[in-house]
Each structure stands twice: as C-alpha cells, then as structure tokens.
Amino acid sequence: MLARIRNASLARHERTDVPLSKLKVHVAEILRDEGFVLGFSVDEGARTISIQLKYHGRDRHSAIAGIRRASRPGRRVYVGHDEIPKVQNGTGVAILSTSQGVMTDRSAREKRVGGEILCEVW
Incomplete structure (x- = not known):
C-alpha cells in the first residue's frame, strides 16, 4: 500500500x-x-x-514528502509508549498498531500504549 x-x-x-x-x-x-x-x-x-x-x-x-515502512515481515519494530519516535521533529506522523487499534504516535503517547510501528509519513 x-x-x-x-x-x-x-x-x-x-x-x-x-x-x-x-x-x-x-x-x-x-x-x-x-x-x-x-x-x-x-x-x-x-x-x-x-x-x-x-x-x-x-x-x-x-x-x-516521504513515506517509509518501519516494520517488515523479517524485522518487526515494537516500542513502548515512552520509546515512540518523533518523525521529522513532530512534523510527520508515525502509524502504530497497538492493542487498542491502529493510531498515530501522538494518540499512542496520550493513551500511554506501545505497539508495532507500521510506517512513518512526513
């Protein structure tokens, strides 16, 4: 996709x-x-x-401007809520798959849930 x-x-x-x-x-x-x-x-x-x-x-x-897949079938990338990266110093967005559904990095930090980083978009 x-x-x-x-x-x-x-x-x-x-x-x-x-x-x-x-x-x-x-x-x-x-x-x-x-x-x-x-x-x-x-x-x-x-x-x-x-x-x-x-x-x-x-x-x-x-x-x-850019879109990059973070997790791949051969290398899954999981992070805790305190390790979620900021994309392009906050101008971009990371999309995570969490136990509470698919969400952005900002909402995952607010809800204090971690998960698998699917992609980064900026």
Whole structure:
C-alpha cells in the first residue's frame, strides 16, 4: 500500500487503488485525518480501496514528502509508549498498531500504549 501511494504521488496521479484489508482502511483513515490524502472510498465488490491523493500549489507538490515502512515481515519494530519516535521533529506522523487499534504516535503517547510501528509519513 505504501509503495503504491509513494509511486502514485511521484507520478502526480489523482488517485491510486490498493487491495482491501481492514488494516489498510485504518491506515487510510489516519492519512486522511492527518491531511496527507484528500479521502478514500472502499469498493467491496472489487475488494479495493481508492485513495485520492492531495497536492499543493500550482506546481502540484505532493502533501506526502516521504513515506517509509518501519516494520517488515523479517524485522518487526515494537516500542513502548515512552520509546515512540518523533518523525521529522513532530512534523510527520508515525502509524502504530497497538492493542487498542491502529493510531498515530501522538494518540499512542496520550493513551500511554506501545505497539508495532507500521510506517512513518512526513
């Protein structure tokens, strides 16, 4: 999902489609709420999520300057609530999978829960 979003934003596409899963829907909700994408829609029949990308200015600079996957199948990254990293000195956001659901680094610090760092977006 992250690679498709990165590639579509570099190619200046209006939207990108990714296969449907509950985790991806939660990540798309966070990206929308944090202002990195305009929105998304779920197509249950085709089992896809269509994500509308966001651009700024006349030159159409992407709202997503960078996106990086932190946890991989071969190397899971788990942190406690006091070890959650700040992305780009707080201008970016880390998305975590916790026991209380998928959430941003700020809300995980507020709720004092740790978990697996899925990705970082700035």
